Amino acid sequence: MRAFATLLRRDLAILLPGGSRGSAFLPLIFFLLVAVLFPFAVGPEPSLLARTGGGVLWVAALLASILPLDRLVAADREAGVFDQLRLRGVSEEVAMTARLLAHWLSFGPLILIATLPAAALLSLTGDTFWRLFVSLLAGTPGLAAIGLITSALLASLRGGTALAGLMLAPVAVPLVIFGAGHLARDDISGALFAAAFSLVLCAIAPFAAAAAIRAARD
């Protein structure tokens, strides 16, 4: 448990905004850019924007979550961090659980906060905004989990980021369907399905990512 706290502290120091890997604001900026550019592309008609805006922001959140994947696992693998942890009796699963939590904290809350200005830019109604907020809250942990798995799988490849997008997107489709589906329905079922999918992914991710790291070790 103490080891977990130590790992989480380090991961947060590296990944959070102001942290040393310094890409924490990229997803936020990307997300807001989409909200700014979309009205230019489809025209400023409020009813059209309000109808399509929520779904666009969901896709933007998904794509934004790909941005930090580049160095999420690869840097530590190259530096031999996982080997040193292993020799200290810290399993890859524990390290990946801490990484998952830190990874979500590094982009999830920022995107949730940014939903407010983004919703204003796309003239979403108050109701749609809350639905978007809740469904993103339910779905972003799942995005973080898929991101961690792909990042661990691609850690031994050079320039795996582009591939990460290709690998992440298909797995994330159910999250988008349920998450964005929640925007159009009156009940909470869409968000609940997204949350369930997120939970399953978060439960699998540390083990899958750990297995990927071990498999890449020669």
Add this chain to the structure above:
Amino acid sequence: MQARLLATDIACLRGERLLFRKLGLEVRAGEMLQVRGPNGIGKSSLLRILAGLARPFAGTIERSGEIGLMDGRHALDSDRTLGDALAFWARLDGCADTARPMARLGIDTLADIPTGYLSTGQKQRAVIARLLFRARPIWLLDEPFAGLDTASQTLLAELVDEHCGAGGLCVFVSHQPVDLPARTLELSDYAA
């Protein structure tokens, strides 16, 4: 429990190539072993197998005692300061006093500098300091003398000597002759 490292009949396969086979070694508490051999013969692979980070293609390893590994990769966050990067490992190692090992290696003055700005030798010294954070009986060192200046080389030899004197054991890979009472293992004798 006495520190001990025993390898029986191990073989190492890398990719499709068998690097060495039928290799046996035993290192007991207080002993040191220098592994030598031409590039690509599998010295680093041997250390990884001994550390338990890679599985041997054949054979068995028995170890009693915790392992301290120093390989070519420093495992220090290059964009954090050296003090912060080492503090992370010190917390994992349960080491309360990092100042002493850091001072011994002469890196206490570098604590505020981002690790990425340090030279190879300085990073190497930081890794050696990390070895001292916790008493681990089995030291596996891959090219520990490479990149160090003469004074640091002498210091490292002293530390290895102290370590073995205190009941530890050490296996290290080095090309250069080292002023230590170490047995040598010529890896090319076991080449496949």
